Amino acid sequence: MTTVAASWLPLSAGERSVAIEVLVNGPLSRTELARRLRLSAGSLTRLTKPLIESGLLEEVAEAGTPAEGRQGRPSQPLDVVAEACSFLGFKVTDDMVYGVVTTLRSDVVARHHRPLTSHDPAEVADLLAEMTAELAREHPHLAGIGIGVGGLVEGRAVVGESPFLHWRDVPLAALVQERTGLPVVVENDVAALVEAETWFGAGRGLDRFVVLTIGAGIGYGLVLGGKRVPCVEENRGFGRHWIINPNGPLTPDGERGSAVSLLAIPSIRYQVRAATGRDRTYEEILAAASAGEPMPARVVDEAARALGTLVAQIANFAMPQKILLAGEGVGLMDVAGNTVRETITAQRHPLAAPVPLETKVSDFHDWARGAAVLAIQVLVLGTAEA
Amino acid sequence: MTTVAASWLPLSAGERSVAIEVLVNGPLSRTELARRLRLSAGSLTRLTKPLIESGLLEEVAEAGTPAEGRQGRPSQPLDVVAEACSFLGFKVTDDMVYGVVTTLRSDVVARHHRPLTSHDPAEVADLLAEMTAELAREHPHLAGIGIGVGGLVEGRAVVGESPFLHWRDVPLAALVQERTGLPVVVENDVAALVEAETWFGAGRGLDRFVVLTIGAGIGYGLVLGGKRVPCVEENRGFGRHWIINPNGPLTPDGERGSAVSLLAIPSIRYQVRAATGRDRTYEEILAAASAGEPMPARVVDEAARALGTLVAQIANFAMPQKILLAGEGVGLMDVAGNTVRETITAQRHPLAAPVPLETKVSDFHDWARGAAVLAIQVLVLGTAEA
DNA sequence: GTGATTTACTTTCGCTGCGAAAGAATCGTG
DNA sequence: CACGATTCTTTCGCAGCGAAAGTAAATCAC
Numbered sequence: 001m002t003t004v005a006a007s008w009l010p011l012s013a014g015e016r017s018v019a020i021e022v023l024v025n026g027p028l029s030r031t032e033l034a035r036r037l038r039l040s041a042g043s044l045t046r047l048t049k050p051l052i053e054s055g056l057l058e059e060v061a062e063a064g065t066p067a068e069g070r071q072g073r074p075s076q077p078l079d080v081v082a083e084a085c086s087f088l089g090f091k092v093t094d095d096m097v098y099g100v101v102t103t104l105r106s107d108v109v110a111r112h113h114r115p116l117t118s119h120d121p122a123e124v125a126d127l128l129a130e131m132t133a134e135l136a137r138e139h140p141h142l143a144g145i146g147i148g149v150g151g152l153v154e155g156r157a158v159v160g161e162s163p164f165l166h167w168r169d170v171p172l173a174a175l176v177q178e179r180t181g182l183p184v185v186v187e188n189d190v191a192a193l194v195e196a197e198t199w200f201g202a203g204r205g206l207d208r209f210v211v212l213t214i215g216a217g218i219g220y221g222l223v224l225g226g227k228r229v230p231c232v233e234e235n236r237g238f239g240r241h242w243i244i245n246p247n248g249p250l251t252p253d254g255e256r257g258s259a260v261s262l263l264a265i266p267s268i269r270y271q272v273r274a275a276t277g278r279d280r281t282y283e284e285i286l287a288a289a290s291a292g293e294p295m296p297a298r299v300v301d302e303a304a305r306a307l308g309t310l311v312a313q314i315a316n317f318a319m320p321q322k323i324l325l326a327g328e329g330v331g332l333m334d335v336a337g338n339t340v341r342e343t344i345t346a347q348r349h350p351l352a353a354p355v356p357l358e359t360k361v362s363d364f365h366d367w368a369r370g371a372a373v374l375a376i377q378v379l380v381l382g383t384a385e386a
Numbered sequence: 387m388t389t390v391a392a393s394w395l396p397l398s399a400g401e402r403s404v405a406i407e408v409l410v411n412g413p414l415s416r417t418e419l420a421r422r423l424r425l426s427a428g429s430l431t432r433l434t435k436p437l438i439e440s441g442l443l444e445e446v447a448e449a450g451t452p453a454e455g456r457q458g459r460p461s462q463p464l465d466v467v468a469e470a471c472s473f474l475g476f477k478v479t480d481d482m483v484y485g486v487v488t489t490l491r492s493d494v495v496a497r498h499h500r501p502l503t504s505h506d507p508a509e510v511a512d513l514l515a516e517m518t519a520e521l522a523r524e525h526p527h528l529a530g531i532g533i534g535v536g537g538l539v540e541g542r543a544v545v546g547e548s549p550f551l552h553w554r555d556v557p558l559a560a561l562v563q564e565r566t567g568l569p570v571v572v573e574n575d576v577a578a579l580v581e582a583e584t585w586f587g588a589g590r591g592l593d594r595f596v597v598l599t600i601g602a603g604i605g606y607g608l609v610l611g612g613k614r615v616p617c618v619e620e621n622r623g624f625g626r627h628w629i630i631n632p633n634g635p636l637t638p639d640g641e642r643g644s645a646v647s648l649l650a651i652p653s654i655r656y657q658v659r660a661a662t663g664r665d666r667t668y669e670e671i672l673a674a675a676s677a678g679e680p681m682p683a684r685v686v687d688e689a690a691r692a693l694g695t696l697v698a699q700i701a702n703f704a705m706p707q708k709i710l711l712a713g714e715g716v717g718l719m720d721v722a723g724n725t726v727r728e729t730i731t732a733q734r735h736p737l738a739a740p741v742p743l744e745t746k747v748s749d750f751h752d753w754a755r756g757a758a759v760l761a762i763q764v765l766v767l768g769t770a771e772a
Numbered sequence: 773g774t775g776a777t778t779t780a781c782t783t784t785c786g787c788t789g790c791g792a793a794a795g796a797a798t799c800g801t802g
Numbered sequence: 803c804a805c806g807a808t809t810c811t812t813t814c815g816c817a818g819c820g821a822a823a824g825t826a827a828a829t830c831a832c
Contacts, residue, residue, distance in 0.1 A: 014818075031780060040820045045782055047818095071829040072779025208610065222705055224594065225611050229705050233735035241735050242702055243695075245632075309629075316628055317596075318704045319608055319615050349619035349627050400789075417809060426791050431811055433789095457800040458808025 008056075008380050014039075018047045019056060020380060022080055023104065024199055027060050029075035048078060055081060080104055085143040087379075088135060088182075089372025090128055091189060091364050092116065092149050094164050097124075098364040099131050101139045102372045106200040110135060111365045121170045129179035144375030145182050147172060148189035148367050152234070156185050156374070185374040188234050193326060193362070193370035194221030195228060200373060202324040202358045210320040212310070213362075214329030216266060218242075218259045222318060239263070244306045249299075262306035265329045271299045282328070286335045304336035308343020315348060315355040322356045326366075333359045394442075394766050400425075404433045405442060406766060408466055409490065410585055413446050415461035434464060441467060466490055471529040473765075474521060474568075475758025476514055477575060477750050478502065478535050480550050483510075484750040485517050487525045488758045492586040496521060497751045507556045515565035530761030531568050533558060534575035534753050538620070542571050542760070571760040576624070579712060579748070579756035580607030580614050586759060588710040588744045596706040598696070599748075600715030602652060604628075604645045608704060625649070630692045635685075648692035651715045657685045668714070672721045690722035694729020701734060701741040708742045712752075719745045 008016055021036055022028055028036070030044040039047075051057040060079045082103040091098045093116070101110040114131055116124065128147065136142050149172070151162030157173035159165070173184040187195075194203075194211045203209035203223055213219035218239030222229045239259035248257025251267040261267050265282045273279050275295045280288070289300035311323060325333060333340060344355065360366075394402055403423055408414055414422070416430040425433075437443040446465045468489040477484045479502070487496040500517055502510065514533065522528050535558070537548030543559035545551070559570040573581075580589075580597045589595035589609055599605035604625030608615045625645035634643025637653040647653045651668045659665050661681045666674070675686035697709060711719060719726060730741065746752075 012817085029780075041781065042783080042821080043819060070779080071777075073781075073827040073829095075780060208615070220703075222703070229594070231705055231738070233738040237735055237737065241733055242699075243733050313628075313699050314703045317606075317608070317700045319617055347627055347629050349623055351623065352617070352619040398789085415809080427810065428792080428812080429790060456808080457806080459798040459810075461809060 008382060011051075012047075014043070014047050015051055016380075018044070019051055019080070022057060022078055023380065024204060027077035027079040029077050031075060033078070052078070055084065057081070082107070085141040085379075086139040087143055087372045087375040088132060088145045089192075089368040089370065089375065090131070090145070090147045091367040091371060092124065092147065092165070093364065096364070097127060097131065098368045099135060100365050100368040100372060101135050102369060102376075104143075104376060106196065106369065106373050106376060108365065108369055110139065111368075113364070119165050119167070121167065121172065121175060124165075125172065125175035125179055128176050132176075132180050132182070142182055143379050145176060145180065145184045146192065146371035146374035146376075147176065147184065147186045148192040148371035148374075149186060150189050153186050153188045153191075156187055159186060183375070183378055185371075185378050187371065187374050189367050189370070190219035190221055190238070191228060191230075191234060192374055193219075193367055194223060195377065196370035196373035197324055197326070198223050198226065198228065199377070202322060202360065206321045208318070208320045210314055210318060210323045212314070212323060212325055213327035214263050214265070214307075214325065214332065215327035217253075217264050219327065222320075242310070244309050245302075248302070248306070259306065259310055263303050263310075263329065263332075268299060268303060268329075272296050275299070283331065286331050290335050300332065300336055301339060303332055304339035305343050307332060308340040309347060311340070311355065311357065312344045312347035315344070315352075320355075322358060324358045324360060326360045326362045328362065330359050330361050394768060397437075398433075400429070400433050401437055402766075404430070405437055405466070408443060408464055409766065410590060413463035413465040415463050417461055419464075438464070441470065443467070468493070471527040471765075472525040473529055473758045473761040474518060474531045475578075475754040475756065475761065476517070476531070476533045477753035477757060478510065478533065478551070479750065482750070483513060483517065484754045485521060486751050486754045486758060487521050488755060488762075490762060492582065492755065492759050492762060494751070494755055496525065497754075499750070505551050505553070507553065507558065507561060510551075511558065511561035511565055514562050518562075518566045518568070528568055529765050531562060531566065531570045532578065532757035532760035532762075533562065533570065533572045534578040534757035534760075535572060536575050539572050539574045539577075542573055545572065569761070569764055571757075571764050573757065573760050574620050575753050575756070576605035576607055577614060577616075577620060578760055579605075579753060580609060581763065582756035582759035583710055583712070584609050584612065584614065585763070588708060588746065592707045594704070594706045596700055596704055596709045598700065598709060598711055599713035600649050600651070600693075600711065600718070601713035603639075603650050605713065608706075628696070630695050631688075634688070634692070645692065645696055649689050649696075649715065649718075654685060654689060654715075658682050661685070669717065672717050676721050686718065686722055687725060689718055690725035691729050693718060694726040695733060697726070697741065697743065698730045698733035701730070701738075706741075708744060710744045710746060712746045712748045714748065716745050716747055 008019060017037055018033060021033060030048060034041050034044045048057060057078045058081050059076050082105040085104060087102050089100045089102060095116055097114050097116050099112040100108045102108050112131060112135060114127060149159055149162055150164060152160040154160045159167045159170040159172050161168050173186045177184045190213055197203045197211055198209060207225055209223040211221040220238045240254040242259040243255060243257050244259055244262055245257040249261050249271050250256045251261040251270050253267060254260030268285060269282060272285050272295060285296045288296040314323060394405060404419060407419060407422055416434060420427050420430045443464045444467050445462050468491040471490060473488050475486045481502055483500050483502050485498045486494045488494050498517060498521060500513060535545055535548055536550060538546040540546045545553050545556040545558050547554050559572045563570045576599055583589045583597055584595060593611055595609040597607040606624045626640040628645040629641060629643050630645055630648055631643040635647050635657050636642045637647040637656050640646030654671060655668060658671050658681060671682045674682040700709060
């Protein structure tokens with residue numbers, strides 16, 4: 001009655017679909033659920049009863065609907081008991097581990113970070129277990145852990161290859177699981193962010209959805225029919241071979257004129273440094289470009305055109321209903337958004353539907369939140385597989 | 387018992403799924419069907435019985451399976467009675483109407499063509515009705531008509547806009563239906579070809595599938611989850627704004643360096659004519675390029691690189707399990723296939739899964755066959771909507 | 773206020789369609 | 803010919819759904 005089920009596995013298919021609908025799409029009345037799931041009103045009474053009795057759902061007060069014009073018996077919205085259990089999400093970078101605690105709804109209730117001093121798998125697992133213990137003190141009822149790592153991850157458990165950690169076939173999930181006793185999911189960081197946005201973010205309820213991340217590298221995630229399309233090369237190497245302009249700049253990472261060379265933050269900084277002799281942060285470069293300083297302006301303009309081309313190609317070929325730009329490098333949109341949009345329009349059919357483009361600056365805690373969503377999925381779907 | 391049902395509508399959902407599986411994937415035993423549809427053996431007996439009794443399916447002799455090593459009771463394959471009814475498919479071009487008669491399996495059993503002397507909607511409908519009457523003489527039991535037209539088609543019934551026919555909002559389906567008394571579906575020609583390949587061709591059983599046609603223009607069709615993604619711009623204008631090389635050739639049709647300018651047959655002929663002063667057919671140009679004549683070779687080489695870039699972009703962003711190149715312009719692959727493949731590889735991640743690429747030269751009767759598949763779909767699914 | 777109306781939810785009942793399990797049919801093998 | 807293997811059929815029970823009738827709780831009309 002009071003403690004939440006350890007898993008949603010015992011739920012029937014119908015019950016689970018109701019629970020997921022409520023989880024993802026906020027409080028919903030039974031009638032509304034019946035419409036969305038194409039079920040009869042009677043079925044909804046039947047399906048929701050055990051969910052409420054098990055403490056998974058609860059009836060909430062009508063959240064002050066101002067439009068009280070409707071007559072008839074007021075509806076009784078149902079909501080998940082989001083605070084009944086918590087989830088941990090970690091993002092492992094070269095020199096730091098970022099952690100967040102979230103509710104079942106994926107709302108972040110605490111954040112944390114600790115320096116990573118060793119790349120030894122056991123010591124990394126130790127650090128993750130320590131951070132888990134610290135966070136567990138203030139947030140009991142932890143239901144699972146999600147870990148996002150840049151690199152190739154196999155079976156949502158083993159880090160197949162991670163260049164920046166110098167790892168190969170490290171069973172990270174098992175290492176952390178035996179230290180914490182909690183279910184652990186490990187996933188590629190971009191994949192985790194994509195799942196999070198698909199379930200709780202910009203891609204909610206969409207059939208075709210794309211996430212493009214700009215940061216230290218380029219990330220790409222395609223969601224079709226609510227499921228992320230897995231692909232072999234999500235090994236931190238996206239965009240190195242997407243040639244956008246064969247005459248584009250040559251940078252240490254990525255082929256000449258590739259998306260990485262034109263857009264990734266290190267490449268932008270490299271280009272400006274090579275041209276001006278001064279090393280500046282990404283934000284400084286954007287500010288300088290905005291202020292009209294020639295070289296940064298040229299580099300940023302070229303990047304904006306590249307981004308426009310990239311988005312246009314994605315829109316033309318994958319036909320998503322929405323494209324989300326995320327990562328630390330989307331500040332580009334604030335400075336050169338118009339150039340991006342003009343470039344997109346120029347490379348799209350005039351009659352084509354405009355691409356809904358959403359921008360979301362993400363920091364490392366957002367990546368950690370993405371990983372936490374994987375833990376939520378495991379609890380809800382009862383499997384580590386998507 | 388002998389005549390086939392006028393529609394599959396009275397079938398239950400389970401029965402229809404069985405019928406479609408058999409229709410699309412050849413003769414299948416009940417056990418095999420049970421595996422594919424994830425149903426029990428008992429359910430299959432129940433579902434197939436009424437289908438056989440209504441004459442829709444029949445038990446066929448085990449088609450001489452050479453591998454008789456298996457012991458146990460032999461399986462009893464079921465197949466649709468493909469010859470029980472016929473379907474008509476038409477492809478309307480500027481000066482000619484092509485027609486085919488197909489079985490339920492979409493095997494062409496007759497083909498036909500007649501010159502189109504007028505673009506008046508009523509006269510075009512008259513001609514289609516005449517051709518239908520002729521073909522009906524030798525092929526009774528016609529169950530439906532599909533018509534493929536270049537241009538924008540709305541609701542699978544009305545030609546919203548067709549530049550080459552100078553039509554606007556012509557209710558072609560109704561015009562032909564009142565003359566023939568048969569159910570009629572009208573669809574964009576590329577869309578029809580895509581549906582045909584999805585159901586009975588290269589895209590059979592695939593979840594993500596792309597068709598790229600090269601002909602008088604460029605056509606593109608994306609199939610996700612077995613369904614074609616409809617899009618607004620399939621108005622014969624695909625690829626005019628897909629800029630592949632900003633410094634590419636300028637042609638009468640399409641933006642500079644666009645897919646249309648680089649690949650479409652008229653653009654290739656235009657480029658060679660402009661450079662050499664001689665007008666030649668597409669096939670002559672391919673032959674000349676193959677023989678080493680400089681200008682045609684350069685144009686063809688540039689086209690091959692463009693096609694490679696295009697395919698790589700499609701593979702990178704839409705991640706299809708297969709790409710089908712169709713149309714009259716795929717002869718390019720025979721002459722410069724290696725260049726295309728090299729270009730694809732260069733713009734794909736080295737670890738990425740190779741793109742299964744299939745080539746299919748299509749003539750106008752293949753386009754007509756595509757339209758006939760739409761008529762099959764209507765009978766089978768019971769609706770004009772996909 | 774008081775009853776009519778509207779909307780939301782619950783209860784009951786019967787039916788569809790599935791799987792499990794046992795049985796029948798039909799082949800190879802020893 | 804007996805035996806096991808494999809496919810198909812039959813029987814039975816049950817989960818899960820919708821239809822329809824009933825109940826609850828609000829507004830509206832007077």
